[in-house]
Amino acid sequence: xxxxxxxxxxxxxxxxxxxxxxxxxxxxxxxxxxxxxxxxxxxxxxxxxxxxxxxxxxxxxxxxxxxxxxxxxxxxxxxxxxxxxxxxxxxxxxxxxxxxxxxxxxxxxxxxxxxxxxxxxxxxxxxxxxxxxxxxxxxxxxxxxxxxxxxxxxxxxxxxxxxxxxxxxxxxxxxxxxxxxxxxxxxxxxxxxxxxxxxxxxxxxxxxxxx
Amino acid sequence: xxxxxxxxxxxxxxxxxxxxxxxxxxxxxxxxxxxxxxxxxxxxxxxxxxxxxxxxxxxxxxxxxxxxxxxxxxxxxxxxxxxxxxxxxxxxxxxxxxxxxxxxxxxxxxxxxxxxxxxxxxxxxxxxxxxxxxxxxxxxxxxxxxxxxxxxxxxxxxxxxxxxxxxxxxxxxxxxxxxxxxxxxxxxxxxxxxxxxxxxxxxxxxxxxxx
Amino acid sequence: xxxxxxxxxxxxxxxxxxxxxxxxxxxxxxxxxxxxxxxxxxxxxxxxxxxxxxxxxxxxxxxxxxxxxxxxxxxxxxxxxxxxxxxxxxxxxxxxxxxxxxxxxxxxxxxxxxxxxxxxxxxxxxxxxxxxxxxxxxxxxxxxxxxxxxxxxxxxxxxxxxxxxxxxxxxxxxxxxxxxxxxxxxxxxxxxxxxxxxxxxxxxxxxxxxx
Numbered sequence: 114x115x116x117x118x119x120x121x122x123x124x125x126x127x128x129x130x131x132x133x134x135x136x137x138x139x140x141x142x143x144x145x146x147x148x149x150x151x152x153x154x155x156x157x158x159x160x161x162x163x164x165x166x167x168x169x170x171x172x173x174x175x176x177x178x179x180x181x182x183x184x185x186x187x188x189x190x191x192x193x194x195x196x197x198x199x200x201x202x203x204x205x206x207x208x209x210x211x212x213x214x215x216x217x218x219x220x221x222x223x224x225x226x227x228x229x230x231x232x233x234x235x236x237x238x239x240x241x242x243x244x245x246x247x248x249x250x251x252x253x254x255x256x257x258x259x260x261x262x263x264x265x266x267x268x269x270x271x272x273x274x275x276x277x278x279x280x281x282x283x284x285x286x287x288x289x290x291x292x293x294x295x296x297x298x299x300x301x302x303x304x305x306x307x308x309x310x311x312x313x314x315x316x317x318x319x320x321x322x323x324x
Numbered sequence: 325x326x327x328x329x330x331x332x333x334x335x336x337x338x339x340x341x342x343x344x345x346x347x348x349x350x351x352x353x354x355x356x357x358x359x360x361x362x363x364x365x366x367x368x369x370x371x372x373x374x375x376x377x378x379x380x381x382x383x384x385x386x387x388x389x390x391x392x393x394x395x396x397x398x399x400x401x402x403x404x405x406x407x408x409x410x411x412x413x414x415x416x417x418x419x420x421x422x423x424x425x426x427x428x429x430x431x432x433x434x435x436x437x438x439x440x441x442x443x444x445x446x447x448x449x450x451x452x453x454x455x456x457x458x459x460x461x462x463x464x465x466x467x468x469x470x471x472x473x474x475x476x477x478x479x480x481x482x483x484x485x486x487x488x489x490x491x492x493x494x495x496x497x498x499x500x501x502x503x504x505x506x507x508x509x510x511x512x513x514x515x516x517x518x519x520x521x522x523x524x525x526x527x528x529x530x531x532x533x534x535x
Numbered sequence: 536x537x538x539x540x541x542x543x544x545x546x547x548x549x550x551x552x553x554x555x556x557x558x559x560x561x562x563x564x565x566x567x568x569x570x571x572x573x574x575x576x577x578x579x580x581x582x583x584x585x586x587x588x589x590x591x592x593x594x595x596x597x598x599x600x601x602x603x604x605x606x607x608x609x610x611x612x613x614x615x616x617x618x619x620x621x622x623x624x625x626x627x628x629x630x631x632x633x634x635x636x637x638x639x640x641x642x643x644x645x646x647x648x649x650x651x652x653x654x655x656x657x658x659x660x661x662x663x664x665x666x667x668x669x670x671x672x673x674x675x676x677x678x679x680x681x682x683x684x685x686x687x688x689x690x691x692x693x694x695x696x697x698x699x700x701x702x703x704x705x706x707x708x709x710x711x712x713x714x715x716x717x718x719x720x721x722x723x724x725x726x727x728x729x730x731x732x733x734x735x736x737x738x739x740x741x742x743x744x745x746x
Contacts, residue, residue: 140473141528148480148525149473163379168585170594172381178446195529235600256469258678262562262571269570314570317563318617351684352739359691359736360684374590383592389657406740467680 118290121221124297126185128217131210133158133189134200136251138207141197143255154190155183156254161246165222165239169229208308215272216300219244220293223276224283233280240276244300245269265314267307275300329501332432335508337396339428342421344369344400345411347462349418352408354466365401366394367465372457376433376450380440419519426483427511430455431504434487435494444491451487455511456480476525478518486511540712543643546719548607550639553632555580555611556622558673560629563619565677576612577605578676583668587644587661591651630730637694638722641666642715645698646705655702662698666722667691687736689729697722 118124136157140150159176166174175182193200200207222243226236245268249259261268279296282288306312329335347368351361370387377385386393404411411418433454437447456479460470472479489507493499517523540546558579562572581598588596597604615622622629644665648658667690671681683690701718704710728734 143469143474144527145474146476146525146527149470150528152473152480167378167589168595168599170381170592173379173442173446173450177379177449178443180443180445183445183449195532197528198530231595232600232602234602234605235595238599238605239595253464253675254470254473256467256678258565259571259676262574262676263565263567265568269574314568316566316568317572317619319620354680354685355738356685357687357736357738360681361739363684363691378589381592384590384653384657384661388590388660389654391654391656394656394660406743408739409741464675465681465684467678 118293120290120294124217125221126182128214128221129158129182129185130189130192131207131214132161132218132247133186134193134207135211135214136247137190137193138197138200139251139255139257141193145255147194150194151187151190153251153254154193155186157247157251158186158189159183159247160250161218161243161248162222164246164250165225165243168242169226169231169235169239171225171229209305212301212304212308215244215268215304216275216297218247219272219275219300220279220297223279224288224293227280227283233284236280236283237273237276240279241269241272244272244276265316267303267312267314270314271300271303271307274303329504331501331505335428336432337393339425339432340369340393340396341400341403342418342425343372343429343458344397345404346418346422346425347458348401348404349408349411350462350466350468352404356466358405361405362398362401364462364465365404366397368458368462369397369400370394370458371461372429372454372459373433375457375461376436376454379453380437380442380446380450382436382440420516423512423515423519426455426479426515427486427508429458430483430486430511431490431508434490435499435504438491438494444495447491447494448484448487451490452480452483455483455487476527478514478523478525481525482511482514482518485514540715542712542716546639547643548604550636550643551580551604551607552611552614553629553636554583554640554669555608556615557629557633557636558669559612559615560619560622561673561677561679563615567677569616572616573609573612575673575676576615577608579669579673580608580611581605581669582672583640583665583670584644586668586672587647587665590664591648591653591657591661593647593651631727634723634726634730637666637690637726638697638719640669641694641697641722642701642719645701646710646715649702649705655706658702658705659695659698662701663691663694666694666698687738689725689734689736692736693722693725693729696725 133154136153137150140153145153159182163174163176166172219240223236223240226239245261248261252259275296282292344365348361348365351364356364370393374385374387377383430451434447434451437450456472459472463470486507493503555576558575559572562575567575581604585596585598588594641662645658645662648661667683670683674681697718700721704714
């Protein structure tokens, strides 16, 4: 670990648990069976990290080899399986928790990219992928177009800023538990602000004004 | 090879051939062209193994490097290309052969995971992936939601039991050609029993009874 | 580099730029947001190469680690973002440029496969994948069935012939800048001829004639 983070395992488990709930919820809505619901939880909670690990050569990815993370994802899936009628109504809380998972995954993913000795560019890319990849996998497996690509919310942009910040901190030799925690909070705050103030990114350019 | 299996190449070729037919049939139904039909055969027959190999670092996967397996998959695709009007009517036989392919791929995939020195957890996961991954790829490439996630049949569950059994046998140092054959037969028998007796896994939980 | 090609970086940048435009155009049509449009450009321009690199173990793939290629893909995406109302009308030119990208990616991808010491079979497969993989990724991410599998045009077949030719040239020890350039031109010419003369590959076989 470049920046030895005493709180990292706790953060990661929280992120996996919450993301797995989001994946399982999508599967419940599509009337998947219980196996499909748990697989969606696993793919959403751990898919971003697995994509990152395959791309940077850290195989086998922890998403298939670490039983504690798999149990966490399955627990998130089971939580949604049994309690979805109530949790559907707690949508606001889930969206906030998902913002937390985005922040955690992005920052931890960027750091893992730096540790594996990839280029700074690759660390930024895999950081964003770790943050948004689970959701992309969830959407593809449920037959949807990935929501992060077309919903026009600020979702990937906070991740991009966060992973770029982590790479800059590493460049300046300023990566420590405090700056890492600040980076997580920054991504989280940007995402929450985007939700609160309905900040959007533009759709296709409608053409330059006629001269 | 952990367990030296004299019959393994024959099993694998049979599994690839039958799975490739299942992929090519899906492509025929979607009116793909002959290139698409053969690619679907290849992706379905060899995709589960390729997913496994990429995740455990056994690259390049045999699915792209071993011409005998590729020829087998193409042969399965061509068989379906030319004979689909008759084979459509032999659906019952195809379902049984597919159960055989599931059993073979799961057990062989789990053993390959163990050989590569991954964790026991990873061996179970990649075993199931080898068994069901080709079908998932087939469904994604034909624009369908993966059937294994929502059809409520016992399909992945026999694979999960089979790959867990293989890992237990390896743990107890009891992996030999006979116990491996027994594991293949167990997965096959469970799958056939599920078909015969219409065993299902439940869909989303409908909520706890009102108090 | 097996065949030291002085013109290779230029070719690759041109291929990435044009393919990225094709991906961004698909995203514009689906009303993706600007982040989604640029991601589609990146995935289409660099996805075939990333798929190849992951399969042959050349990680991290240049598509995530080389900022020049990423900037090129983003530039292609931005070009389409701002100029799509005019570029839509230039469809004929885009199709021709896409034929060029197919030819470049296939030949360069096959050579990279040979350099990494994979089997001849794997080099042919990854060559075709490099050529058509970006388009497959584009279609999957926009919720479409991959067009290369069902459109019945000669698109993958020229790539297959081109990558086979490169492997034969390597086998005969005849791979030099001139024969490589000739291979690129061959794929391009076949693709353009297919467009010009509406050459097609057949759909599903309709059954043998009744006896």
